[in-house]
Amino acid sequence: MALNLQVKIHPVVLFQIVDAYERRNADSHRVIGTLLGTVDKGVVEVTNCFCVPHKEYDDQVEAELSYAMDVYDLNRRVNSSEAIVGWWATGHEVTNHSSVIHEYYSRECNNPVHVTIDTSLQGGRMGLKAYVCVALGVPSGKQGCMFTSIPIDVTCYDPEVFSLQLCQKTMSTGSGRTRTVNPMLDLTQVAEAGGKMCSMLDEVLRYVEDVLANRVQPNNAVGRALLDLVNSVPHMSNEQFSEMFNSNVKDLLMVISLSQLIKTQLQLNEKLTLLTSI
Numbered sequence: 001m002a003l004n005l006q007v008k009i010h011p012v013v014l015f016q017i018v019d020a021y022e023r024r025n026a027d028s029h030r031v032i033g034t035l036l037g038t039v040d041k042g043v044v045e046v047t048n049c050f051c052v053p054h055k056e057y058d059d060q061v062e063a064e065l066s067y068a069m070d071v072y073d074l075n076r077r078v079n080s081s082e083a084i085v086g087w088w089a090t091g092h093e094v095t096n097h098s099s100v101i102h103e104y105y106s107r108e109c110n111n112p113v114h115v116t117i118d119t120s121l122q123g124g125r126m127g128l129k130a131y132v133c134v135a136l137g138v139p140s141g142k143q144g145c146m147f148t149s150i151p152i153d154v155t156c157y158d159p160e161v162f163s164l165q166l167c168q169k170t171m172s173t174g175s176g177r178t179r180t181v182n183p184m185l186d187l188t189q190v191a192e193a194g195g196k197m198c199s200m201l202d203e204v205l206r207y208v209e210d211v212l213a214n215r216v217q218p219n220n221a222v223g224r225a226l227l228d229l230v231n232s233v234p235h236m237s238n239e240q241f242s243e244m245f246n247s248n249v250k251d252l253l254m255v256i257s258l259s260q261l262i263k264t265q266l267q268l269n270e271k272l273t274l275l276t277s278i
Contacts, residue, residue, distance in 0.1 A: 020051040086113035
C-alpha cells in the first residue's frame, strides 16, 4: 500500500526547508523537520513544514520531540486540516540515522513519507526525492526495513505560480547584479498572460502543421492532450460570449466601486476621529 503513494509538494515547503538550512547551527551538517499536509486516494500533498532541532552522533540521534509536538499543536490551531504526513531532511541520500527518525514518525501517522532535498546542489541542481519505509524479514525471524523511492512532483496553487514567476524575474543575467522587481498591475498581468498564451498557441500551430506536412513524427500523447484541450473549450456564439463578458465586467466594476466607496468612508471616518480628539 505504501509503495502506491505519490507525493505532491508545494514550493512554499521547499522555501521553508532551504531557509531552515541557511539558518542552521555552524556545527550542523543536516537539518530535519516535520512535513504537514493531507492524504487523499494515495496522494500525499505537502503544504507546510517546520524544522525540528536535533543532534546526530555516530551511534545515536537526539531530537527535541517536545518542541516538535508544541509547534504541531500550535499549527493545528491555525489550520486544523493539516496533519503530519512524514518528515524531511537535507542531503542527497538516506543516512544510517534515517531509520531511527522514521520510526518516531511511524508512531505519529500511517505510512509516513521521507523527503530529501539536496541543498549541496550536486549535479548543479537541487535534487528532490521521496521515500517510504518497507518492512523486510521473515516470520519469527530478524526484521528490518528498506527505504524505497516513490514518485514526487512539485504542485502549485495559482498565487504560488504568480510568486514563482515574480521571483524568477529577480534572477541575475550573469552580471552578478541583483534585480529588483515590483508586482505588476492587474492589466499588465493580463497583457503578459495574453502574450504568453499567443506564443504557446503559435507553437502548437507549428507542431500541427509540421505533423500534417510529415515533417515530424506524430505523438499520440500530444494529440490526445490537444483533443482534450479543444473539447474543454465551451461552445457558444459571439452574442453569448459578449453577454457573458459584459456581465462579468459589470460585476467587476461594481466590486471596484464598492471598494473605493468603503476606502473613502474609512478615510473620512479617520479624519473625523482626529478632529473630535483635538
